[in-house]
Amino acid sequence: MSELLPEQIELEKKLRLLERLKDRLADREEEIADLQEQLERFEARYTMEVGRLYAEQDELDAQIAEEELKLVPDDEEIKKRVEELRRLAEESAARLKAAEEAEQEKWEPTPEARKAYHDLARMIHPDLAIDDIEKERRHGLMAELNEAYTSGDQLKLNKLAANLRIGPEAVPGDTIGDQLVRAVRRLYQVKRRFQELYLEKENIISSELFELFQKCEAESAEGRDLLKHMAERAKTHIKKTERRLINLRNVTAAQEEHVKTTYGLDIEEFRK
Numbered sequence: 176m177s178e179l180l181p182e183q184i185e186l187e188k189k190l191r192l193l194e195r196l197k198d199r200l201a202d203r204e205e206e207i208a209d210l211q212e213q214l215e216r217f218e219a220r221y222t223m224e225v226g227r228l229y230a231e232q233d234e235l236d237a238q239i240a241e242e243e244l245k246l247v248p249d250d251e252e253i254k255k256r257v258e259e260l261r262r263l264a265e266e267s268a269a270r271l272k273a274a275e276e277a278e279q280e281k282w283e284p285t286p287e288a289r290k291a292y293h294d295l296a297r298m299i300h301p302d303l304a305i306d307d308i309e310k311e312r313r314h315g316l317m318a319e320l321n322e323a324y325t326s327g328d329q330l331k332l333n334k335l336a337a338n339l340r341i342g343p344e345a346v347p348g349d350t351i352g353d354q355l356v357r358a359v360r361r362l363y364q365v366k367r368r369f370q371e372l373y374l375e376k377e378n379i380i381s382s383e384l385f386e387l388f389q390k391c392e393a394e395s396a397e398g399r400d401l402l403k404h405m406a407e408r409a410k411t412h413i414k415k416t417e418r419r420l421i422n423l424r425n426v427t428a429a430q431e432e433h434v435k436t437t438y439g440l441d442i443e444e445f446r447k
Contacts, residue, residue, distance in 0.1 A: 182351050189358040196365045203372050210379060217388045222274045224402050228409035230267035235416040237264040242423040246430065294336070296320060 179187075237260040244253045296317070316335075323331035379385055394401040 180351065182355055186351060186355045186358055189355065189362060193358065193361055193365065196362070196369075200365055200368060200372075203369065207372050207375055207379075210376070214379065214384060214388060217391070218274075218384060221384075221387070221402060222271065224406045225409060226274065227271055228406055228413065230264075230271045232409060232413055232416065233260070233264040233267040235413065235420060237261045239416065239420050239423060242420065242427055245427050246423075 237257070240253065240257040240260045244250070244257050247253060320332075320335060322328075323335065391401040394404075
């Protein structure tokens with residue numbers, strides 16, 4: 176039995192390490208994907224049940240401030256408050272609209288995205304694999320590429336392109352040296368992906384959305400629906416605000432009528 180060359184020994188070590196890391200990486204990828212999916216579903220529910228009510232409340236608050244300003248048009252503090260509340264209302268409406276459009280939006284790929292997709296597809300196509308293991312890996316890459324393309328994730332397309340430039344796919348040949356270089360590059364990619372997943376998870380768990388999600392989960396474990404409670408509380412506040420707005424409009428209308436009857440002036444014309 177011939178003795179293995181040093182590079183063959185090193186290659187086998189690297190391949191064994193890759194196999195161990197592959198399973199761990201798959202578990203980590205699945206964990207992050209599940210967490211992101213949970214948050215996406217939660218965010219959609221929050222927008223539908225609570226977010227739209229908060230946007231409605233912001234609009235009512237702005238309208239109330241505008242009515243108050245009609246009663247005391249020279250009050251600088253109220254003017255500033257009107258500007259601030261109107262800005263908040265517009266921002267809330269814009270966020271709600273963006274969330275609704277994102278649910279319905281159909282992505283149209285740009286010429287750059289199409290070119291990136293076709294270039295990458297040619298580079299990693301499974302038919303170019305030299306063995307079954309490589310073919311399976313390329314199928315995984317193609318699935319990832321297709322997902323990024325169909326979802327309109329240009330950043331992911333760019334990232335895939337950058338990875339492939341320094342990845343094992345860029346190394347041709349089937350000598351021991353070629354295989355060793357590819358193994359080294361795969362290990363580098365796997366270790367870098369572990370770091371990326373760590374940062375992704377840190378960003379997720381430090382977000383306000385995740386904090387609210389955790390609170391809702393804790394309440395749900397106790398048999399309570401926090402989002403439903405938040406929505407009911409928002410609806411109650413909206414009703415109170417609507418009544419206040421109606422009262423203010425009645426006061427404004429009465430003031431306008433009094434000035435018109437007493438002095439023959441139309442206040443609304445001055446406001447314009």
